[in-house]
Amino acid sequence: MATVTADTAHQTPKTPRKRSRYKGLNHLSGVDRIVVSLMVGVPTFLVVALVWFPAVGSVLLSFTNWNGIGSPSRAKWLGLTNYQNVVTNYPPFWPALQHNLIWLVVMFVIATPLGMLLAVLLDQELKGGRIYQTAFYLPVVLSLALIGFIWQLMYSKDQGLINAVTGSTIDWYGDQSYNLGAALVATSWRQVGYVMLLYLAGLKGVDPTLREAAKVDGASETTTFFRVIFPVMRPINVIVLVVTVIESLRAFDLVWVINKGRNGLELISTLVTQNIVGEASRIGFGSALATFMLLISSAFIVVYLRIIMREER
């Protein structure tokens, strides 16, 4: 330790390197190389560890009967038995799939056009536009679980506003012929604000000269919107499409707070939770359900990526 001397006389003074054009990785200095490899490596590691590893792990577990106790190596390999059971003898599965699709269609056919309509109206620079905008956007900042509770005040059979005003005795959350509709109204209430905001941003970004040109050509408001404005907003449309699909597949928290996703509110996500979380601990079976979800999402993701890739070309 003590023999170290501060002898730096042998060090050759650094000659300043001439900056030249970047010629690929080989041209980088050591420090730069480390920085670049870290910038590539760290995010890659995080994505692999936190996204790919669990996803692949779930798929692998779906072929076993693991019950969550001890190491998965103790589990028995079942092959496709879990999948067979999901499809053939698990009564809630098909209704759940159906409800997920209904969810997607409603979000797409009702919530999205409504949001678009509101955005167009608010874009007209009317008086108090800001207030409307805030009012419509407010639900978006709330969590869906909270929205479930808020709508309980409307839907409750004995104390709810709807039944108090109309005098009906419908159990909106409990009766399975109504509760899916009730949940969809609650979730649309939020989704409309979200879509509205995205389109508002898109509309603000449309070049005003396009509108003027359309006016000069004698196009009506509607024609202008559908023939000129809407096609220009293509990137926003893609984002809205993706957001809608993801939100529909993810749908979970709202129905979970209503009744744990049972009795007419079955969704794939709640079935996964019911099987994996809790005392049931059917990790293998639940993972098979989750894999179904993954496959459905993947189909949409592939479509989305193809659109994006084509955009970039």
Add this chain to the structure above:
Amino acid sequence: MSRPSTEAEYLARLVPASTAALSRRNLLRGAVGATSMLAIPSLLAACGGSSSTTSPGATANTSGATGTVTLGSNQSDAVPKAAVQSVMDAFGKANSGLSVKINTIDHNSFQENINNYLQGTPDDVFSWFSGYRMRFFASQGLAGDISDVWAAKTDMTDALKIASTGDDGKQYFMPSTYYPWGVFYRKSVFSSKGYTVPKTMDELVTLSKQMQKDGLSPIAFGDKDGWPAMGTFDQINMRVNGFDYHVSLMAGKEDWSGDKVKKVFDTWRGLLPYHQSDSLGRTWQEAAQSLQQKKSGMYVLGAFVAQQFTKGAEQDDLDFFTFPEIDSNIGADAIEAPIDGYMLSASPKNEAGAKKLLGYLGGADAQNLAVKADPSVIATSGAADTGAYTALQKKSAEFVKSAKNIAQFMDRDTRPDFASTVMIPAIQSFIKAPTEIDSLVAGIQKQKLSIFSS
């Protein structure tokens, strides 16, 4: 199987034949030495069989226990939470040098995360239930053997001991309190309307019709959470097919699509018109409130229904009778009375202290405090002070004593994965569509085969 003749034998039927076949003496002699637990190549250090080297029969050497014992408690509601606190304070007073650190976890979360909890770093002692789930954790090596604590226990019946015994003949559970299921009603309603307690199914139907005439919902009913209706199934099954069949059905040994199960659902369907409608949107608490507000006449539930009644006069107005007889050859002397208690984790940090605490929790002093705080339960210790019992508790104690057979409850008597992922949706769909029994039971049977064989 012959009927056990004493109350003391009722729980013997809850353990698998492999264990039940052992005589008590053999139980005590037991395999000495290292336990033959499954060796678990665990991801977690805290997981693995506890190899207690105390030979069963020798009393636990807990005299030198000091330090802090941690307790994982699922009693998250204000009243029971305070009760647990007072019990632990009393324990600390009685044992200088020992204190208990209570880790209260929300009741439902505790139950849902129990697997992760036990494999992570569980508290030394944790609250749990008797039945299949207790034996399952014991056989998985997630619970500690407390046979030595039991060896020093003199105030518990053999029946309770058997209900605390795992598949390997060792004790893993310390009973604290229990409560019966029955048909609850308000005495004032019955006396003012001149109703009498029904003894048979026909009388129950007649009474229900009378109640409907009088503008009451005959039987309160709420199954939003999925489990309360299991109690009704259990009751009808024990009345239609008998206790032994019920136990073996729960154990997965019977055909769910057979005529016997169909008959249960058929009988239930006959009663459904007298149940409160829209039950799938109603919690048990709301159903209990309709009984409390005298809008409903009866309610098939556990004694915890009393928690929705204010202490004192209102709780004293609450009474119950056993579910009426359906088949005179079967009778009506099988009941349900789930036992709650405590267990030792697999590798407790303070084993001596934890065992001392478990011994205390199974004793009269602790249970006297617990039953005082929550008058809907009764003590399991024979030495507990029954003089201070409320009318309801006295009745519960009598009721349990006179029962021939006692079951725990569907979600404790059978595999929890079967109970929660198969039976909850099945019973709910029965309530929605009571006429489609054949396809329903066929579906249950198919799923049973896939779950019980895995």
